[in-house]
Amino acid sequence: MIDRSLFENTETAFELKSDSELERAYFLFKMISSEPLVRIGTAATNFALKAHLPVEKLIRATVFDHFCGGVNEDDCLPVIDKLYTKGVSSVLDYSVEGKSVENQFDNALAKILKIINFCDEREAMPIVVFKPTGFGRFLLYQKKTEGVVLTSEEEAEWGRIVGRFDAVCKLAKEKDVEVLIDGEESWMQDAADDLVEEMMRRYNKDVAVVYNTLQLYRWDRLDYLKQLHKRAKADGFKIGMKIVRGAYMEKERERALDKGYDSPICENKKATDDNFDETLNYILQNLKDISVFIGTHNELSCYLAMDLMKTHNISKEDNRIWFGQLFGMSDHISFNLAAQGYNVAKYIPFGPVKDVMPYLIRRAEENTSVSGQTSRELSLLKTERKRRKL
Incomplete structure (x- = not known):
């Protein structure tokens, strides 16, 4: 133990x-x-x-x-370098939210591509991240999720979203940088899941470069992973998965109540914790097919991951397992794990203050x-x- x-x-x-x-x-x-x-x-x-x-x-x-970390990438460098002296890597997270027009999506794409090139020059930055709605309108993902037939203009717009995803994943593959794609609200997530799976099929042939996100306060996510695992084994691609508990719980419950459908959220915190730990266990038993970024501030889940790695004889340095916490929080987890030799990264938000x-x-x-x-x-x-x- x-x-x-x-x-x-x-x-x-x-x-x-x-x-x-x-x-x-x-x-x-x-x-x-x-x-x-x-x-x-x-x-x-x-x-x-x-x-x-x-x-x-x-x-x-x-x-x-x-x-x-700062207002731009260069501004973050002192923080990145400082963290890396203690073996903690950095994931630069361009945290500007709520954009909704095409030129803003193109700007977000340019920013992520710039960060990948930035990562390529620095050992301390092996991972990049973006949100699906950073590259396209929320309502369009929602329409795709709900199976609404798109107009020809919307089809063209969706094609541009696919192009942005592809540009990022392609460059990441070339530069050997891993891409974490965040999870969002359940009523747009199916469209994002399908698109990320498409990118996994293209770019995760040998190793996981593209990672989706499982928000495990949703009771259906482990089943989704198991189905994806079947498809991955049948079709010959690797799965990359960031696992988190989740960030939209109040919004999810309110919408379910308002619209009169069953809430996708686990009934209580214990059920969420159990779902997270069960999913972690499933992934570490199937590490040959699934790489994982364990995004958690929960100490017990971190101890469980360490126990499971020991049980399954998995090296602490195995690149298929990363632990991640947010910058400014849970330093007692991040730095103590790194001191023990585990792969650890801090999510470092940056962007103009406003x-x-x-x-x-x-x-x-x-x-x-x-x-x-x-x-x-x-x-x-x-x-x-x-x-x-x-």
């Missing part, structure tokens, strides 16, 4: 943080732990940005610099609603502050 006290090591967890950065992290998580403060802060920040008040410097010095605010606000709200996450961060930061004083 793996040592269950590994994630208590705060010296390793926060080694890269200066005393002032440690204090800032403590202050931020203290603020985030209060739901009323998050609500007030969110409203005030949105107002200040819309009114063009000079608050960007303040945002940059606090929440932005804690959770984001454009990245929706992402940052969601992070703050998620931390407030995930019971235990913020209090765990706070208790570890407290322990490290005490250790340093001694």
Whole structure:
């Protein structure tokens, strides 16, 4: 069995943080732990940005610099290099959300292609990520998912989405960079799943380059993986899969209630945790066909993955298994895993301060609603502050 006290090591967890950065992290998580403060802060920040008040410097010095790498790729380099001194790789995540016109999708494509070339020059960046709706309209994915017949203009628009996906996956294959494609809402996801599978068939012949995402708060996702696995074995391609618990739970439940269909979300947290762990187990038993990026802040799931790797005699350095956490969170997991020799990457959001605010606000709200996450961060930061004083 793996040592269950590994994630208590705060010296390793926060080694890269200066005393002032440690204090800032403590202050931020203290603020985030209060739901009323998050609500007030969110409203005030949105107002200040819309009114063009000079608050960007303040945002940059606090929440932005804690959770984001910078405003552009070059700005992120010091963070990337610093993380890599401790064996933690970086996944640059262009976190500008909610775009809906063609030139914005083309700009997003250009940005991702630039990041792949950027990755090619740096050992510390073996992985790139994008959202399906970064490359095309949400409503078009929804129509495809619902089986609505597209107009000729929409067919042409869908063709452009396919072209953007293909351009990224093709270049990634050439440059030996892995591509993680995020999961989104269930009512558009089938169209995205089909498109990602098409890319896997093209580019995952020998090894997994293209990765889809399973949001395992959905009770149907393990079945989907098993069906995909059958097709992959029959048709001779590898599966790449990022596994996460999920990010749209309230929205999913509200829509299901509103539209009168069964919620796709597991009935409770335990069912979600069980689904995640069962899926992880299935993948590690089928590693010859499926590579995995384990995106989790859950310590028990990380311990389980380590136990399973030991049971199945899988090397810690096996490139088919990566652990991932968000920048600014769960350093006790990321840095302690990396110190043990596992493959670990931090998701590093970046983009103009104003454009990245929706992402940052969601992070703050998620931390407030995930019971235990913020209090765990706070208790570890407290322990490290005490250790340093001694």
